[in-house]
Amino acid sequence: MLSLNRVSKIYSTGTFGGKEMTAVRDVSFDVNTGEVVSLIGESGSGKTTIGKMILKLIDISHGSITLDETDISAVRGSALKSYYEHVQGVFQDPFSSYNPIFKADRVFGLIRSEYFRGVAASEWSDKVDAAVRSVALDPGQVLNKYPHQLSGGQLQRLLIARALLLDLKILVADEIISMLDASTRIDVLNLLADLKSRGMGILFITHDLSLGNYISEKTVILRRGAVVEMGETEKVFGHPTHPYTRLLVSSVPQLHKKWTQIEDELEPPIAGTGGCPFHDAYPLAGHQGVRPVDEPTLVEIEEGHFVGCFELENETSRQVA
Amino acid sequence: MSLQVSDLRVYYRTLAGDVKALDGATFSIADKEIMGLAGESGCGKSTLGNSLIRLDGRMKYIAGSVTLDDNVMPIWDKTGMNQFRFRDVSVIPQYAMSAMNPTCKIGKMTEELLESRGENFREIKPEFLRRIDLVGLQRDVLTRYPMELSGGMKQRMVMVISTLLNPSLLIADEITSALDVSTQRAVAETLVSFRDHGFVKSMMVITHDMSILYQIADSILVMYAGKLAEKAPTSVVIERPLHPYTRMLVSSLPEVGVRYADKKLTGIPGSPPSLLNPPTGCRFRARCPLAFAKCAEEPPFVEVDTDHAVACWKATGTDA
Numbered sequence: 001m002l003s004l005n006r007v008s009k010i011y012s013t014g015t016f017g018g019k020e021m022t023a024v025r026d027v028s029f030d031v032n033t034g035e036v037v038s039l040i041g042e043s044g045s046g047k048t049t050i051g052k053m054i055l056k057l058i059d060i061s062h063g064s065i066t067l068d069e070t071d072i073s074a075v076r077g078s079a080l081k082s083y084y085e086h087v088q089g090v091f092q093d094p095f096s097s098y099n100p101i102f103k104a105d106r107v108f109g110l111i112r113s114e115y116f117r118g119v120a121a122s123e124w125s126d127k128v129d130a131a132v133r134s135v136a137l138d139p140g141q142v143l144n145k146y147p148h149q150l151s152g153g154q155l156q157r158l159l160i161a162r163a164l165l166l167d168l169k170i171l172v173a174d175e176i177i178s179m180l181d182a183s184t185r186i187d188v189l190n191l192l193a194d195l196k197s198r199g200m201g202i203l204f205i206t207h208d209l210s211l212g213n214y215i216s217e218k219t220v221i222l223r224r225g226a227v228v229e230m231g232e233t234e235k236v237f238g239h240p241t242h243p244y245t246r247l248l249v250s251s252v253p254q255l256h257k258k259w260t261q262i263e264d265e266l267e268p269p270i271a272g273t274g275g276c277p278f279h280d281a282y283p284l285a286g287h288q289g290v291r292p293v294d295e296p297t298l299v300e301i302e303e304g305h306f307v308g309c310f311e312l313e314n315e316t317s318r319q320v321a
Numbered sequence: 322m323s324l325q326v327s328d329l330r331v332y333y334r335t336l337a338g339d340v341k342a343l344d345g346a347t348f349s350i351a352d353k354e355i356m357g358l359a360g361e362s363g364c365g366k367s368t369l370g371n372s373l374i375r376l377d378g379r380m381k382y383i384a385g386s387v388t389l390d391d392n393v394m395p396i397w398d399k400t401g402m403n404q405f406r407f408r409d410v411s412v413i414p415q416y417a418m419s420a421m422n423p424t425c426k427i428g429k430m431t432e433e434l435l436e437s438r439g440e441n442f443r444e445i446k447p448e449f450l451r452r453i454d455l456v457g458l459q460r461d462v463l464t465r466y467p468m469e470l471s472g473g474m475k476q477r478m479v480m481v482i483s484t485l486l487n488p489s490l491l492i493a494d495e496i497t498s499a500l501d502v503s504t505q506r507a508v509a510e511t512l513v514s515f516r517d518h519g520f521v522k523s524m525m526v527i528t529h530d531m532s533i534l535y536q537i538a539d540s541i542l543v544m545y546a547g548k549l550a551e552k553a554p555t556s557v558v559i560e561r562p563l564h565p566y567t568r569m570l571v572s573s574l575p576e577v578g579v580r581y582a583d584k585k586l587t588g589i590p591g592s593p594p595s596l597l598n599p600p601t602g603c604r605f606r607a608r609c610p611l612a613f614a615k616c617a618e619e620p621p622f623v624e625v626d627t628d629h630a631v632a633c634w635k636a637t638g639t640d641a
Contacts, residue, residue, distance in 0.1 A: 042503070151592055183573055184588050184592075190588075207501055210574075248502055254535070255535050256576075
């Protein structure tokens, strides 16, 4: 449904914009109907940039993003408005997503004035009530309140409810759990899983591997703007192959295992030759920069499990054997 | 016994009345112990940490006593605490990234800091450099400005500076929460190595992340709504918690290997009570699945096993 095809983003930096910084490099993946794809990476890995490109908040430098075969970079004017009917985002900090001087349910009113002008008031309030109920909130408790009267988890769920009012196909969820407390974060996570079963495609952007693993069908691991490993979640976490993925998996703090034990129990990589499986398959490929269009960026090491070049890893000081 | 806190109460003054952020805390930290302090936001864990080193203007000391290495710390006395701060009790603040003076090179800043405490920088410098090596930083960070360092590097730099005078107690407030997993692990392991090298005698690690505590802490103290809920050795808190809040908190954490499709986790319904006018009795009562009539009385924080204290009528067996 949503498809990224060799997307790159180059920012110009420096005082007069003289320097270039590649934030996202040759990223390709799909988000299908009823699927949660988690996009995992450290800060600065370009995961939010990808989310913003999908939401058309920033332009794409190279490559293309298509929604149902339509290139989104050409979408403008009224077509853009209907694009936002299908694609919405929810962001990390729920408190800064609301205007503190208006009541929180103003976000619903804005949707109505943009998209549902013809709908009668009673019908609209039924629709809002249904959306609020579907995110497991009680409309009587949360509507007609100011943002500071609600908790972070409630605000975050209201934003999801707002997105549900539209005929949504893709939800970009950018670190929506990170600011929430342990006791409420799991409820928001379960809510995402419900939405998935209703046929929505969700791009779940996170730095937390355990959250990504809990909910997603597919996992994409980013490092410095490039995909280092991606594929079905069980395969990526079951047989982490790229040294960076292995470092990440072994660094996740777990509740019933110490770090040293996790390292010992890590499955050996599939392509156990010790070398870089990408260059084993494509010996002539270059190491750095945006690759030529005819050159692949990943190699398939087992069905539905792709790994990128190991060379990107050279600068990391701590390696996991 | 390194740190002994008894019945400590610290409130916040607001226009609407006193917010009872810390309402009677009694516990101790032994020598060489890393105690984790866990709980939801607003449960008073940072208030507890801050009150042991510096009460800010909004905080009001109400009652209780704090003893560190047999010396009573006058935590209500801003100037009286000066002789303890940095030397005996030190802190790594929540936003260590912005804890350093941005207009000063790190070496110069440290020198001024030490001399303001009457220490000789030149005498301490060899040890300082040795510790910079130990945490894996380059020695030339001293000639750099804080903005030239990454978040994890700044975090480690602040750790070295805070512990330079070998304090008895180090308070580390949410130091790993803004970091990426791989950096998080490096910082957490550095904390443990500081204790093992004897740079700090004991430590209080404040975090909402129980899984980090499982990795590094010797014991965990769980707080709920300004009260202590449970304190026990780490493995007991994680494997055999007695307080229903601890139990629900531990079981609501997704782990690597747990999938939504296989095992659906549940959160804790409801939200913590307002601390402006906290309810009487057990404060977890409204959200607790086990609550019964007795819970209208406040449960005492009592030891039920060796080193295992809990504030719950069910756990203390009084309902029988």
